[in-house]
Amino acid sequence: MIAIKERIKALYPLSEKSMDLLTAIMHKEVHQKGYLLFEAGERSKKIYFLEKGAARAFHYKNDKEVTFWFGFEGDIALSYYAYFAGKPGYETIELLEDATLYVMNWDDLQSLFLQHIEIANWGRKLAENELINTEERFISHQFFSAKERYLSLINNYSDITQRVLLGHIASYLGITQVTLSRIRAGFGKK
Amino acid sequence: MIAIKERIKALYPLSEKSMDLLTAIMHKEVHQKGYLLFEAGERSKKIYFLEKGAARAFHYKNDKEVTFWFGFEGDIALSYYAYFAGKPGYETIELLEDATLYVMNWDDLQSLFLQHIEIANWGRKLAENELINTEERFISHQFFSAKERYLSLINNYSDITQRVLLGHIASYLGITQVTLSRIRAGFGKK
DNA sequence: GACCTCATTTAACAAATGTTAAAAAGAGAT
DNA sequence: ATCTCTTTTTAACATTTGTTAAATGAGGTC
Numbered sequence: 181m182i183a184i185k186e187r188i189k190a191l192y193p194l195s196e197k198s199m200d201l202l203t204a205i206m207h208k209e210v211h212q213k214g215y216l217l218f219e220a221g222e223r224s225k226k227i228y229f230l231e232k233g234a235a236r237a238f239h240y241k242n243d244k245e246v247t248f249w250f251g252f253e254g255d256i257a258l259s260y261y262a263y264f265a266g267k268p269g270y271e272t273i274e275l276l277e278d279a280t281l282y283v284m285n286w287d288d289l290q291s292l293f294l295q296h297i298e299i300a301n302w303g304r305k306l307a308e309n310e311l312i313n314t315e316e317r318f319i320s321h322q323f324f325s326a327k328e329r330y331l332s333l334i335n336n337y338s339d340i341t342q343r344v345l346l347g348h349i350a351s352y353l354g355i356t357q358v359t360l361s362r363i364r365a366g367f368g369k370k
Numbered sequence: 371m372i373a374i375k376e377r378i379k380a381l382y383p384l385s386e387k388s389m390d391l392l393t394a395i396m397h398k399e400v401h402q403k404g405y406l407l408f409e410a411g412e413r414s415k416k417i418y419f420l421e422k423g424a425a426r427a428f429h430y431k432n433d434k435e436v437t438f439w440f441g442f443e444g445d446i447a448l449s450y451y452a453y454f455a456g457k458p459g460y461e462t463i464e465l466l467e468d469a470t471l472y473v474m475n476w477d478d479l480q481s482l483f484l485q486h487i488e489i490a491n492w493g494r495k496l497a498e499n500e501l502i503n504t505e506e507r508f509i510s511h512q513f514f515s516a517k518e519r520y521l522s523l524i525n526n527y528s529d530i531t532q533r534v535l536l537g538h539i540a541s542y543l544g545i546t547q548v549t550l551s552r553i554r555a556g557f558g559k560k
Numbered sequence: 561g562a563c564c565t566c567a568t569t570t571a572a573c574a575a576a577t578g579t580t581a582a583a584a585a586g587a588g589a590t
Numbered sequence: 591a592t593c594t595c596t597t598t599t600t601a602a603c604a605t606t607t608g609t610t611a612a613a614t615g616a617g618g619t620c
Contacts, residue, residue, distance in 0.1 A: 241513050248512045260505050264498040270509075293494065297487040304483065304494035308454040311501040315450050318508040319460075322438045322544060323431050326577095346598065354512060359577055361599050516607095536568065549607055551569050562620090569614070577606075584599070590592085 184229055184282045187254060192305035198298045205288040209281045217273040217281075218259050224269060225286035228257040233279025234343050237271045238351075247348040249273075249317070252337065256310065257281075264307070276344060326353045327363050374419055374472045377444060382495040388488045395478040399471050407463040407471075408449050414459060415476035418447040423469025424533050427461045428541075437538040439463075439507070442527065446500065447471075454497070466534060516543045517553050 188194065188202060206229075211217075218224045220240060230251050237249035237257070248271075251257050259269030263286055292299045320329050330353055333340060340349070350360040378384065378392060396419075401407075408414045410430060420441050427439035427447070438461075441447050449459030453476055482489045510519050520543055523530060530539070540550040 239509075239513060246513055248509075260498075260501055265502050293491055294487075297484070297490050300487050300490040300494060301483055304490060304497055307494055307497035307501055308450075311450055311497055311504060312455050314501060314504045314508060318504060318511065319429075319438070321508065321511045323429060323436055356578060357598075358579080358600085362577085365599075546608060547568075548570085548609080552607085555569075564619080565617090567614105567616080569612105571610105571612080573609085575606105575608070577604105579604075580602095582599105582601080584597105586597075587595090589594085 183231055187229060188302075191309060192298075192302040194298055194302060198296055198302070201292055201296065202284075202299065202302075205292070206282050206284045209283050210279070211275055211281065212278050213275055215275045215279075217257055217275065218262075218269055218271060220270055220272045221268050222259070223262045223266065224259055225263060226258070227263065227284045227286065227289070229282040229284075230255050230257060231280045231282060233281075234276040235273055235279065236276055236344065236348055236352075237273045238348075239270050239272070245351065247352045250337075250340070250344060250348075250352065252343075256306075258310075260310070260314075321354065326355045326359065329353050330360065330363055373421055377419060378492075381499060382488075382492040384488055384492060388486055388492070391482055391486065391489065392474075392492075395482070396472050396474045399473050400469070401465055401471070402468050403465055405465045405469075407447055407465065408452075408459055408461060410460055410462045411458050412449070413452045413456065414449050415453060416448070417453065417474045417476065417479070419472040419474075420445045420447060421470040421472060423471075424466040425463055425469065426466055426534065426538055426542075427463045428538075429460050429462070435541065437542045440527075440530070440534060440538075440542065442533075446496075448500075450500070450504075511544065516545045516549065519543050520550065520553055 184206075185199060185203065188199065194202070217226070217228055217235065230253060232253055235251040235255075235257060236247050237251075238245045238247040240246075251273075257273050259271060259273075261267045261271075262269040289299075289303065293303050294300075320332070324332070330349070333349065333353075337343075346360055346364075347357045350357040353360065355363075374396075375389060375393065378389065384392070407416070407418055407425065420443060422443055425441040425445075425447060426437050427441075428435045428437040430436075441463075447463050449461055449463075451457045451461075452459040479489075479493065483493050484490075510522070514522070520539070523539065523543075527533075536550055536554075537547045540547040543550065545553075
């Protein structure tokens with residue numbers, strides 16, 4: 181529980197009391213590679229803190245999987261649509277490795293938001309943080325080429341090609357796996 | 371002030387008192403087409419509510435402008451980077467038409483967040499809402515082709531081609547204006 | 561109306577990416 | 591080491607998009 185508490189505090193400083201209230205509504209889960217945290221169409225109200233392991237979110241488009249998010253240690257997995265807008269999520273989130281997670285339920289969290297201003301501000305900060313992350317994924321897509329994004333990906337997560345299939349990375353980058361192979365083959369040739 | 375109050379309440383229901391506190395820290399501004407709400411590199415702490423008019427956000431990439439956001443009546447303009455992360459924003463936001471806006475300052479808002487739980491929850495909802503909007507722009511980019519996105523754009527904003535230059539729309543879609551012309555010419559031909 | 565300016569479309573060619581299929585490389589199990 | 595299954599790379603060709611430049615269109619001014 182130590183690491184997760186640090187993760188929570190890093191978002192927004194909390195008093196002991198608020199931290200106790202938050203940890204009281206969360207519990208630990210351990211799941212194997214291949215386990216689905218969410219499935220498309222659900223209105224899941226769970227918020228997962230990924231302590232150990234790797235995950236990806238994907239969407240079915242014309243019967244093909246399009247991966248659009250990777251999560252690693254320290255990341256948070258939740259369906260924004262289901263969580264914030266009450267709409268069914270369009271994403272499936274799959275564990276790529278055996279994982280340790282901490283889980284909270286939105287309903288429990290919601291009642292803390294209404295009663296404790298510190299936790300309400302923590303929740304605000306959580307949303308703001310996820311917003312920055314989402315905007316960065318958006319920017320990356322809008323401003324950079326697939327090659328630039330691939331280089332930045334292996335720069336930020338040097339072991340990603342060991343942990344994630346290249347097919348998933350290609351679909352994350354919005355290109356085919358053939359094109360990704362060409363990019364990987366062409367290093368140095370600009 | 372009527373319309374803007376409705377806009378604020380639509381995010382999250384507020385008591386009279388909270389609404390008064392919020393409206394006390396905002397003021398109206400009127401600007402002409404071409405006025406810049408933000409310039410790239412600034413750490414602007416302003417939040418604009420666009421009551422009337424149109425705007426776009428763009429970023430300079432290799433000396434070229436890349437438009438990545440359009441705002442119309444009812445939309446909110448703020449630099450997430452500057453506002454939430456304290457980093458300099460990378461975006462310039464330009465008015466595309468003469469506009470009426472309401473402006474708040476983040477510092478004033480911040481002190482209300484710390485004192486009034488209702489306003490803290492309103493701020494949470496504001497961030498959650500912007501998160502959904504940003505995710506939708508991201509999804510649109512990741513899951514749909516430029517042609518599909520163009521069709522959905524003119525479907526949602528039927529007058530957008532009257533209000534926004536096609537060059538801006540093309541860069542928003544991530545294609546050149548020549549390709550956009552080809553898409554526009556090819557209606558019906560699948 | 562003729563002229564000017566800016567926005568948009570069209571044309572011709574070059575470059576990049578997609579598609580399909582086959583070959584090569586890796587990882588596990590026997 | 592061999593076999594099998596999966597992942598990744600390569601090849602050949604088709605399609606799409608980019609690039610540059612010219613042509614057309616639309617609005618405003620004299």
